[in-house]
Amino acid sequence: MEKTRDLGRTRERILGAALREFAAHGLGGARCGEIARRAGVNKRMLFYCFGSKEALYREILSRKFTERANFFEAAPDDLAAAILHWYEAGSSDLEWVRLLEWEALGAAGDKLVGEDARRDYFSRTSARLRRAQARGRIPRDLDLSQLQITMIALTVFPLAFPQMTRLATGLAPTDPRFRRKRQRFLRWPGERLSAAPATGTPSASLSKGEGTVGNRAPRRAARGAVGG
Amino acid sequence: MEKTRDLGRTRERILGAALREFAAHGLGGARCGEIARRAGVNKRMLFYCFGSKEALYREILSRKFTERANFFEAAPDDLAAAILHWYEAGSSDLEWVRLLEWEALGAAGDKLVGEDARRDYFSRTSARLRRAQARGRIPRDLDLSQLQITMIALTVFPLAFPQMTRLATGLAPTDPRFRRKRQRFLRWPGERLSAAPATGTPSASLSKGEGTVGNRAPRRAARGAVGG
DNA sequence: AATACTATTAACCGTATGGTGAATACAAGG
DNA sequence: CCTTGTATTCACCATACGGTTAATAGTATT
Known part of the structure:
Protein backbone atom coordinates (compact mmCIF):
# COMPACT_ATOMS: atom_id res chain seq x y z
CA MET A 1 0.00 0.00 0.00
CA SER A 52 11.41 29.87 -1.05
CA LYS A 53 9.20 30.55 -4.00
CA GLU A 54 12.15 31.81 -5.96
CA ALA A 55 14.28 28.75 -5.24
CA LEU A 56 11.41 26.58 -6.39
CA TYR A 57 11.18 28.63 -9.55
CA ARG A 58 14.86 28.19 -10.24
CA GLU A 59 14.52 24.48 -9.70
CA ILE A 60 11.68 24.33 -12.22
CA LEU A 61 13.65 26.27 -14.81
CA SER A 62 16.75 24.23 -14.32
CA ARG A 63 14.87 20.96 -14.72
CA LYS A 64 12.95 22.02 -17.78
CA PHE A 65 16.12 23.41 -19.20
CA THR A 66 18.14 20.22 -19.08
CA GLU A 67 15.11 18.22 -20.19
CA ARG A 68 14.82 20.30 -23.33
CA ALA A 69 18.54 20.22 -23.97
CA ASN A 70 18.42 16.51 -24.72
CA PHE A 71 15.75 17.08 -27.29
CA PHE A 72 17.85 19.57 -29.18
CA GLU A 73 20.88 17.30 -29.17
CA ALA A 74 19.34 14.98 -31.74
CA ALA A 75 19.00 17.27 -34.78
CA PRO A 76 19.69 15.56 -38.12
CA ASP A 77 22.34 16.62 -40.62
CA ASP A 78 20.27 17.86 -43.51
CA LEU A 79 19.41 21.53 -43.06
CA ALA A 80 15.81 21.28 -44.21
CA ALA A 81 15.26 18.31 -41.93
CA ALA A 82 17.12 20.06 -39.12
CA ILE A 83 14.76 22.99 -39.32
CA LEU A 84 11.82 20.64 -38.93
CA HIS A 85 13.50 18.97 -36.00
CA TRP A 86 14.12 22.32 -34.38
CA TYR A 87 10.53 23.17 -34.96
CA GLU A 88 9.52 20.02 -33.18
CA ALA A 89 12.00 20.66 -30.39
CA GLY A 90 11.08 24.29 -30.03
CA SER A 91 7.35 24.11 -30.34
CA SER A 92 6.30 20.82 -28.82
CA ASP A 93 6.27 22.12 -25.28
CA LEU A 94 4.14 25.16 -24.62
CA GLU A 95 5.12 25.38 -20.98
CA TRP A 96 8.75 25.60 -21.91
CA VAL A 97 8.15 28.37 -24.39
CA ARG A 98 6.15 30.27 -21.81
CA LEU A 99 8.89 29.92 -19.24
CA LEU A 100 11.35 31.28 -21.79
CA GLU A 101 9.00 34.14 -22.41
CA TRP A 102 8.53 35.00 -18.75
CA GLU A 103 12.25 34.99 -18.42
CA ALA A 104 12.65 37.23 -21.43
CA LEU A 105 10.32 39.74 -19.84
CA GLY A 106 11.60 39.41 -16.32
CA ALA A 107 15.34 39.34 -16.66
CA ALA A 108 17.01 42.57 -15.79
CA GLY A 109 20.43 41.61 -17.00
CA ASP A 110 21.32 39.37 -14.10
CA LYS A 111 22.71 36.00 -14.90
CA LEU A 112 20.36 33.57 -16.56
CA VAL A 113 19.70 30.08 -15.29
CA GLY A 114 21.82 27.78 -17.40
CA GLU A 115 23.49 30.66 -19.14
CA ASP A 116 26.72 28.75 -19.59
CA ALA A 117 24.97 25.79 -21.15
CA ARG A 118 23.17 28.10 -23.49
CA ARG A 119 26.28 29.90 -24.51
CA ASP A 120 27.75 26.47 -25.12
CA TYR A 121 24.88 25.53 -27.33
CA PHE A 122 25.13 28.65 -29.37
CA SER A 123 28.83 28.40 -29.88
CA ARG A 124 28.68 24.74 -30.83
CA THR A 125 25.87 25.36 -33.28
CA SER A 126 27.74 28.34 -34.58
CA ALA A 127 30.88 26.31 -35.23
CA ARG A 128 28.84 23.70 -37.04
CA LEU A 129 27.17 26.30 -39.21
CA ARG A 130 30.52 27.84 -39.99
CA ARG A 131 31.86 24.50 -41.15
CA ALA A 132 28.81 23.97 -43.33
CA GLN A 133 29.28 27.42 -44.77
CA ALA A 134 32.95 26.80 -45.46
CA ARG A 135 31.93 23.68 -47.38
CA GLY A 136 29.60 25.84 -49.39
CA ARG A 137 26.41 24.35 -48.00
CA ILE A 138 25.20 27.68 -46.77
CA PRO A 139 25.43 30.86 -48.81
CA ARG A 140 28.62 32.71 -47.96
CA ASP A 141 26.91 36.03 -47.59
CA LEU A 142 24.55 34.81 -44.88
CA ASP A 143 25.19 36.00 -41.35
CA LEU A 144 25.27 32.86 -39.24
CA SER A 145 24.34 34.28 -35.88
CA GLN A 146 21.44 36.01 -37.56
CA LEU A 147 20.56 32.67 -39.04
CA GLN A 148 20.55 31.11 -35.61
CA ILE A 149 18.12 33.44 -33.95
CA THR A 150 16.07 33.39 -37.11
CA MET A 151 15.64 29.66 -36.85
CA ILE A 152 14.62 29.95 -33.25
CA ALA A 153 12.25 32.74 -34.12
CA LEU A 154 10.67 30.72 -36.90
CA THR A 155 9.91 27.84 -34.60
CA VAL A 156 9.20 29.47 -31.24
CA PHE A 157 7.27 32.53 -32.27
CA PRO A 158 3.86 31.00 -32.93
CA LEU A 159 3.68 29.48 -29.47
CA ALA A 160 5.08 32.61 -27.87
CA PHE A 161 2.40 34.78 -29.49
CA PRO A 162 -0.57 32.48 -29.82
CA GLN A 163 -3.19 35.20 -30.23
CA MET A 164 -1.32 36.71 -33.12
CA THR A 165 -0.91 33.29 -34.65
CA ARG A 166 -4.61 32.69 -34.32
CA LEU A 167 -5.46 36.02 -35.87
CA ALA A 168 -3.14 35.45 -38.81
CA THR A 169 -3.89 31.81 -39.51
CA GLY A 170 -7.22 31.15 -37.83
CA LEU A 171 -5.65 28.25 -35.98
CA ALA A 172 -4.14 27.81 -32.55
CA PRO A 173 -0.41 27.13 -32.72
CA THR A 174 -0.97 23.91 -30.83
CA ASP A 175 -3.54 22.72 -33.35
CA PRO A 176 -2.21 19.76 -35.36
CA ARG A 177 -3.49 21.39 -38.53
CA PHE A 178 -1.44 24.47 -37.79
CA ARG A 179 1.61 22.41 -37.06
CA ARG A 180 1.32 20.55 -40.34
CA LYS A 181 0.97 23.79 -42.27
CA ARG A 182 3.87 25.33 -40.46
CA GLN A 183 6.08 22.36 -41.16
CA ARG A 184 5.19 22.50 -44.82
CA PHE A 185 5.95 26.20 -44.85
CA LEU A 186 9.28 25.82 -43.10
CA ARG A 187 10.36 23.26 -45.62
CA TRP A 188 10.29 25.96 -48.26
CA PRO A 189 13.06 28.30 -47.06
CA GLY A 190 14.86 25.25 -45.75
CA GLU A 191 15.21 23.81 -49.22
CA ARG A 192 15.92 27.21 -50.58
CA LEU A 193 18.76 27.64 -48.13
CA SER A 194 19.95 24.15 -48.89
CA ALA A 195 20.13 24.88 -52.62
CA ALA A 196 22.90 27.29 -51.69
CA PRO A 197 23.37 29.47 -54.76
CA ALA A 198 26.66 30.79 -53.40
CA THR A 199 28.56 27.58 -54.09
CA GLY A 200 25.90 25.66 -55.86
CA THR A 201 25.81 22.37 -53.98
CA PRO A 202 22.23 21.25 -54.62
CA SER A 203 21.57 19.32 -51.43
CA ALA A 204 22.77 20.68 -48.15
CA SER A 205 23.67 19.22 -44.84
CA LEU A 206 24.60 20.58 -41.49
CA SER A 207 26.55 18.74 -38.92
CA LYS A 208 24.47 17.39 -36.12
CA GLY A 209 22.49 19.85 -34.09
CA GLU A 210 22.90 19.78 -30.38
CA GLY A 211 22.31 22.19 -27.63
CA THR A 212 19.46 23.94 -26.06
CA VAL A 213 17.81 27.17 -25.32
CA GLY A 214 16.98 28.05 -21.90
CA ASN A 215 16.21 29.56 -18.66
CA ARG A 216 17.15 32.15 -16.16
CA ALA A 217 17.21 33.26 -12.58
CA PRO A 218 14.76 35.34 -10.64
CA ARG A 219 13.96 38.99 -10.69
CA ARG A 220 13.37 41.58 -8.08
CA ALA A 221 11.45 39.97 -5.28
CA ALA A 222 8.12 38.59 -6.43
CA ARG A 223 7.60 41.04 -9.26
CA GLY A 224 8.85 41.25 -12.78
CA ALA A 225 11.80 43.58 -13.26
CA VAL A 226 12.86 45.32 -16.41
CA GLY A 227 14.25 43.57 -19.40
CA GLY A 228 16.56 44.97 -21.95
CA MET B 1 3.85 80.76 -15.27
CA SER B 52 -8.60 51.49 -11.83
CA LYS B 53 -5.23 50.01 -12.57
CA GLU B 54 -6.74 47.81 -15.19
CA ALA B 55 -8.53 50.66 -16.94
CA LEU B 56 -5.26 52.57 -17.02
CA TYR B 57 -3.58 49.53 -18.51
CA ARG B 58 -6.22 49.29 -21.21
CA GLU B 59 -5.79 52.97 -21.98
CA ILE B 60 -2.05 52.49 -22.37
CA LEU B 61 -2.49 49.53 -24.68
CA SER B 62 -5.08 51.25 -26.75
CA ARG B 63 -2.92 54.34 -27.22
CA LYS B 64 0.20 52.43 -28.09
CA PHE B 65 -1.84 50.29 -30.36
CA THR B 66 -3.20 53.06 -32.53
CA GLU B 67 0.14 54.84 -32.46
CA ARG B 68 1.85 51.80 -33.92
CA ALA B 69 -0.91 51.24 -36.44
CA ASN B 70 -0.01 54.43 -38.27
CA PHE B 71 3.55 53.27 -38.55
CA PHE B 72 2.55 50.05 -40.21
CA GLU B 73 0.27 51.81 -42.67
CA ALA B 74 3.18 53.21 -44.61
CA ALA B 75 4.86 50.04 -45.89
CA PRO B 76 6.27 50.33 -49.43
CA ASP B 77 5.26 48.11 -52.35
CA ASP B 78 8.42 46.18 -52.99
CA LEU B 79 8.50 43.04 -50.86
CA ALA B 80 12.15 43.27 -49.86
CA ALA B 81 11.70 46.90 -48.92
CA ALA B 82 8.45 46.09 -47.16
CA ILE B 83 10.21 43.57 -44.96
CA LEU B 84 12.70 46.20 -43.93
CA HIS B 85 9.91 48.63 -43.22
CA TRP B 86 8.15 46.03 -41.11
CA TYR B 87 11.36 45.45 -39.29
CA GLU B 88 11.58 49.10 -38.54
CA ALA B 89 7.94 49.25 -37.54
CA GLY B 90 8.11 46.11 -35.48
CA SER B 91 11.40 46.59 -33.74
CA SER B 92 11.84 50.29 -33.20
CA ASP B 93 9.80 50.37 -30.03
CA LEU B 94 10.86 48.05 -27.26
CA GLU B 95 8.03 49.04 -24.97
CA TRP B 96 5.52 48.13 -27.57
CA VAL B 97 7.04 44.70 -28.12
CA ARG B 98 7.08 44.13 -24.38
CA LEU B 99 3.44 45.08 -24.06
CA LEU B 100 2.63 42.62 -26.83
CA GLU B 101 4.59 39.99 -24.98
CA TRP B 102 2.90 40.60 -21.65
CA GLU B 103 -0.37 40.29 -23.43
CA ALA B 104 0.67 37.09 -25.11
CA LEU B 105 1.46 35.61 -21.73
CA GLY B 106 -1.48 37.05 -19.90
CA ALA B 107 -4.40 36.58 -22.20
CA ALA B 108 -6.65 33.74 -21.24
CA GLY B 109 -8.75 33.79 -24.37
CA ASP B 110 -10.82 36.82 -23.48
CA LYS B 111 -11.15 39.51 -26.06
CA LEU B 112 -7.99 41.38 -26.93
CA VAL B 113 -7.72 45.14 -26.88
CA GLY B 114 -8.11 46.29 -30.46
CA GLU B 115 -8.87 42.80 -31.65
CA ASP B 116 -11.12 44.03 -34.43
CA ALA B 117 -8.49 46.39 -35.74
CA ARG B 118 -5.97 43.61 -35.68
CA ARG B 119 -8.21 41.22 -37.50
CA ASP B 120 -8.74 44.00 -40.00
CA TYR B 121 -5.04 44.40 -40.47
CA PHE B 122 -4.47 40.74 -41.02
CA SER B 123 -7.28 40.36 -43.49
CA ARG B 124 -6.23 43.43 -45.46
CA THR B 125 -2.64 42.28 -45.59
CA SER B 126 -3.80 38.83 -46.47
CA ALA B 127 -5.86 40.11 -49.40
CA ARG B 128 -2.91 42.12 -50.61
CA LEU B 129 -0.62 39.13 -50.43
CA ARG B 130 -3.16 37.03 -52.28
CA ARG B 131 -3.29 39.55 -55.10
CA ALA B 132 0.48 39.63 -55.28
CA GLN B 133 0.51 35.86 -55.36
CA ALA B 134 -2.10 35.75 -58.10
CA ARG B 135 0.10 38.06 -60.12
CA GLY B 136 2.91 35.62 -59.62
CA ARG B 137 4.96 37.86 -57.39
CA ILE B 138 4.97 35.38 -54.59
CA PRO B 139 5.55 31.67 -55.11
CA ARG B 140 2.22 29.90 -55.51
CA ASP B 141 3.11 27.14 -53.10
CA LEU B 142 3.74 29.52 -50.23
CA ASP B 143 1.16 29.64 -47.45
CA LEU B 144 0.31 33.29 -47.04
CA SER B 145 -0.89 33.30 -43.45
CA GLN B 146 2.25 31.42 -42.54
CA LEU B 147 4.16 34.07 -44.40
CA GLN B 148 2.48 36.76 -42.35
CA ILE B 149 3.34 35.46 -38.93
CA THR B 150 6.76 34.60 -40.23
CA MET B 151 7.40 38.20 -41.16
CA ILE B 152 6.25 39.35 -37.77
CA ALA B 153 8.38 36.70 -36.13
CA LEU B 154 11.44 37.75 -38.10
CA THR B 155 11.15 41.34 -36.99
CA VAL B 156 9.74 41.11 -33.48
CA PHE B 157 11.56 38.12 -32.09
CA PRO B 158 14.95 39.67 -31.30
CA LEU B 159 13.37 42.36 -29.12
CA ALA B 160 11.00 39.88 -27.55
CA PHE B 161 13.85 37.58 -26.52
CA PRO B 162 16.77 39.91 -25.99
CA GLN B 163 18.86 37.54 -23.88
CA MET B 164 18.71 34.89 -26.56
CA THR B 165 19.57 37.46 -29.17
CA ARG B 166 22.53 38.56 -27.14
CA LEU B 167 23.72 35.01 -26.65
CA ALA B 168 23.45 34.22 -30.34
CA THR B 169 24.86 37.41 -31.76
CA GLY B 170 26.79 39.01 -28.94
CA LEU B 171 24.81 42.18 -29.42
CA ALA B 172 21.76 43.66 -27.80
CA PRO B 173 18.81 43.81 -30.21
CA THR B 174 18.61 47.55 -29.64
CA ASP B 175 22.24 48.03 -30.58
CA PRO B 176 22.55 49.89 -33.89
CA ARG B 177 25.15 47.39 -35.01
CA PHE B 178 22.71 44.57 -34.44
CA ARG B 179 19.99 46.40 -36.30
CA ARG B 180 22.21 46.97 -39.31
CA LYS B 181 23.21 43.32 -39.41
CA ARG B 182 19.64 42.22 -39.06
CA GLN B 183 18.51 44.47 -41.86
CA ARG B 184 21.22 43.13 -44.11
CA PHE B 185 20.19 39.60 -43.21
CA LEU B 186 16.50 40.21 -43.81
CA ARG B 187 17.25 41.55 -47.26
CA TRP B 188 18.44 38.12 -48.24
CA PRO B 189 15.24 36.07 -47.99
CA GLY B 190 13.35 39.16 -49.08
CA GLU B 191 15.08 39.23 -52.42
CA ARG B 192 14.88 35.48 -52.64
CA LEU B 193 11.14 35.63 -52.16
CA SER B 194 10.91 38.43 -54.64
CA ALA B 195 12.65 36.38 -57.30
CA ALA B 196 9.57 34.17 -57.21
CA PRO B 197 10.61 30.96 -58.95
CA ALA B 198 7.04 29.71 -59.10
CA THR B 199 5.93 32.12 -61.80
CA GLY B 200 9.21 33.65 -62.60
CA THR B 201 8.59 37.38 -62.27
CA PRO B 202 12.06 38.63 -61.31
CA SER B 203 11.16 41.64 -59.18
CA ALA B 204 8.30 41.44 -56.73
CA SER B 205 6.01 43.94 -55.19
CA LEU B 206 3.32 43.84 -52.62
CA SER B 207 0.57 46.29 -52.34
CA LYS B 208 0.98 48.74 -49.53
CA GLY B 209 1.23 47.35 -46.07
CA GLU B 210 -1.07 48.73 -43.48
CA GLY B 211 -2.33 47.62 -40.18
CA THR B 212 -0.94 46.79 -36.88
CA VAL B 213 -0.35 44.18 -34.33
CA GLY B 214 -1.63 44.56 -31.00
CA ASN B 215 -3.00 44.50 -27.59
CA ARG B 216 -5.46 42.96 -25.28
CA ALA B 217 -7.59 43.26 -22.21
CA PRO B 218 -6.83 42.32 -18.64
CA ARG B 219 -6.53 39.04 -16.91
CA ARG B 220 -7.70 37.70 -13.65
CA ALA B 221 -7.41 40.42 -11.10
CA ALA B 222 -3.87 41.68 -10.68
CA ARG B 223 -2.19 38.48 -11.71
CA GLY B 224 -1.31 36.89 -14.98
CA ALA B 225 -3.79 34.21 -16.11
CA VAL B 226 -3.14 31.38 -18.48
CA GLY B 227 -2.47 31.87 -22.14
CA GLY B 228 -3.22 29.39 -24.84
C1' DA C 1 -13.93 88.79 -2.34
C1' DA C 2 -17.18 85.39 -1.83
C1' DT C 3 -18.84 81.22 -4.23
C1' DA C 4 -18.64 77.06 -6.41
C1' DC C 5 -16.11 73.67 -8.42
C1' DT C 6 -12.47 70.53 -9.00
C1' DA C 7 -7.68 69.05 -8.77
C1' DT C 8 -4.71 67.34 -5.15
C1' DT C 9 -3.34 65.39 -0.88
C1' DA C 10 -3.06 62.73 3.46
C1' DA C 11 -4.51 59.03 5.99
C1' DC C 12 -6.57 54.90 6.04
C1' DC C 13 -8.71 50.00 5.03
C1' DG C 14 -9.33 45.18 3.77
C1' DT C 15 -7.30 41.69 1.69
C1' DA C 16 -4.04 38.57 -0.27
C1' DT C 17 0.39 36.75 0.04
C1' DG C 18 5.07 34.90 1.08
C1' DG C 19 6.83 33.07 4.84
C1' DT C 20 7.31 31.06 9.83
C1' DG C 21 6.74 28.85 14.76
C1' DA C 22 5.34 25.30 16.81
C1' DA C 23 2.34 21.46 17.46
C1' DT C 24 1.17 16.80 15.52
C1' DA C 25 1.07 12.34 13.50
C1' DC C 26 3.37 8.84 11.13
C1' DA C 27 7.12 5.48 10.54
C1' DA C 28 11.31 3.09 11.66
C1' DG C 29 14.59 1.23 15.24
C1' DG C 30 15.37 -0.60 19.35
C1' DC D 1 5.65 -0.53 23.01
C1' DC D 2 8.25 3.21 23.42
C1' DT D 3 11.37 6.48 21.53
C1' DT D 4 13.28 9.23 18.06
C1' DG D 5 13.28 11.68 13.88
C1' DT D 6 10.92 13.72 10.31
C1' DA D 7 6.96 14.61 7.18
C1' DT D 8 2.75 17.15 7.62
C1' DT D 9 -0.52 20.37 9.42
C1' DC D 10 -2.50 24.53 11.70
C1' DA D 11 -2.51 28.91 13.03
C1' DC D 12 -0.43 33.03 12.53
C1' DC D 13 2.50 37.29 11.17
C1' DA D 14 4.20 41.25 8.64
C1' DT D 15 3.86 43.44 4.69
C1' DA D 16 2.52 45.31 0.37
C1' DC D 17 -0.85 46.70 -2.46
C1' DG D 18 -5.18 48.33 -4.88
C1' DG D 19 -8.53 51.20 -3.75
C1' DT D 20 -11.37 54.70 -0.90
C1' DT D 21 -12.96 58.44 2.36
C1' DA D 22 -12.69 62.79 3.51
C1' DA D 23 -10.35 66.92 4.01
C1' DT D 24 -7.74 70.71 1.49
C1' DA D 25 -6.11 74.11 -1.70
C1' DG D 26 -6.26 76.16 -6.51
C1' DT D 27 -9.00 78.33 -9.93
C1' DA D 28 -12.53 80.25 -12.46
C1' DT D 29 -16.86 82.90 -12.08
C1' DT D 30 -19.65 86.40 -10.54
Missing part, protein backbone atom coordinates in the same frame (compact mmCIF):
# COMPACT_ATOMS: atom_id res chain seq x y z
CA GLU A 2 0.93 3.63 -0.53
CA LYS A 3 3.04 5.28 2.06
CA THR A 4 1.15 8.16 3.62
CA ARG A 5 4.42 10.00 4.07
CA ASP A 6 6.86 10.22 1.20
CA LEU A 7 8.91 13.34 0.87
CA GLY A 8 10.21 12.40 -2.56
CA ARG A 9 6.72 12.01 -3.90
CA THR A 10 5.48 15.29 -2.44
CA ARG A 11 8.50 17.00 -3.91
CA GLU A 12 7.57 15.68 -7.33
CA ARG A 13 3.95 16.68 -6.92
CA ILE A 14 5.02 20.17 -5.95
CA LEU A 15 7.36 20.41 -8.91
CA GLY A 16 4.62 19.32 -11.26
CA ALA A 17 2.12 21.80 -9.93
CA ALA A 18 4.71 24.56 -9.78
CA LEU A 19 5.68 24.02 -13.40
CA ARG A 20 2.11 24.56 -14.47
CA GLU A 21 1.60 27.55 -12.22
CA PHE A 22 4.87 29.27 -13.13
CA ALA A 23 4.33 28.64 -16.84
CA ALA A 24 0.88 30.14 -16.52
CA HIS A 25 1.67 33.18 -14.38
CA GLY A 26 5.41 33.67 -14.16
CA LEU A 27 7.43 34.01 -10.99
CA GLY A 28 5.65 37.09 -9.71
CA GLY A 29 2.18 36.02 -10.75
CA ALA A 30 2.34 32.46 -9.46
CA ARG A 31 0.71 31.89 -6.08
CA CYS A 32 2.25 29.55 -3.56
CA GLY A 33 -1.17 28.68 -2.19
CA GLU A 34 -2.35 27.68 -5.63
CA ILE A 35 0.69 25.51 -6.24
CA ALA A 36 0.06 23.76 -2.94
CA ARG A 37 -3.60 23.29 -3.76
CA ARG A 38 -2.84 21.86 -7.18
CA ALA A 39 -0.25 19.56 -5.70
CA GLY A 40 -2.64 18.44 -3.00
CA VAL A 41 -0.12 19.42 -0.41
CA ASN A 42 0.11 21.82 2.49
CA LYS A 43 1.52 25.19 1.52
CA ARG A 44 4.14 24.90 4.19
CA MET A 45 5.70 21.99 2.31
CA LEU A 46 6.85 24.28 -0.48
CA PHE A 47 9.12 26.06 1.94
CA TYR A 48 10.02 22.90 3.77
CA CYS A 49 11.19 21.35 0.51
CA PHE A 50 12.54 24.27 -1.47
CA GLY A 51 13.10 27.13 0.92
CA GLU B 2 2.89 77.09 -15.00
CA LYS B 3 -0.48 76.25 -13.65
CA THR B 4 -0.12 74.30 -10.45
CA ARG B 5 -3.29 72.43 -11.27
CA ASP B 6 -3.73 70.95 -14.70
CA LEU B 7 -5.61 67.70 -14.98
CA GLY B 8 -4.68 67.20 -18.60
CA ARG B 9 -1.02 67.48 -17.80
CA THR B 10 -1.19 65.10 -14.86
CA ARG B 11 -3.09 62.63 -17.02
CA GLU B 12 -0.26 62.73 -19.54
CA ARG B 13 2.37 62.34 -16.88
CA ILE B 14 0.54 59.36 -15.48
CA LEU B 15 0.20 57.81 -18.92
CA GLY B 16 3.89 58.24 -19.56
CA ALA B 17 4.94 56.71 -16.28
CA ALA B 18 2.37 53.94 -16.60
CA LEU B 19 3.61 53.00 -20.04
CA ARG B 20 7.09 52.51 -18.71
CA GLU B 21 5.91 50.61 -15.65
CA PHE B 22 3.53 48.33 -17.51
CA ALA B 23 6.07 47.63 -20.23
CA ALA B 24 8.58 46.73 -17.55
CA HIS B 25 6.39 44.61 -15.29
CA GLY B 26 3.11 43.85 -17.00
CA LEU B 27 -0.33 44.46 -15.59
CA GLY B 28 0.07 42.26 -12.56
CA GLY B 29 3.64 43.26 -11.81
CA ALA B 30 3.22 46.99 -12.21
CA ARG B 31 2.78 48.94 -8.98
CA CYS B 32 0.39 51.85 -8.77
CA GLY B 33 2.54 53.52 -6.16
CA GLU B 34 5.54 53.32 -8.45
CA ILE B 35 3.62 54.77 -11.37
CA ALA B 36 2.54 57.66 -9.19
CA ARG B 37 6.07 58.19 -7.93
CA ARG B 38 7.51 58.20 -11.44
CA ALA B 39 4.82 60.58 -12.58
CA GLY B 40 5.45 62.87 -9.63
CA VAL B 41 1.80 62.63 -8.73
CA ASN B 42 -0.25 61.45 -5.82
CA LYS B 43 -1.29 57.82 -6.13
CA ARG B 44 -4.90 58.79 -5.70
CA MET B 45 -4.78 60.60 -9.03
CA LEU B 46 -4.49 57.34 -10.93
CA PHE B 47 -7.90 56.33 -9.71
CA TYR B 48 -9.27 59.83 -9.99
CA CYS B 49 -8.25 59.95 -13.65
CA PHE B 50 -8.63 56.37 -14.82
CA GLY B 51 -10.75 54.55 -12.29
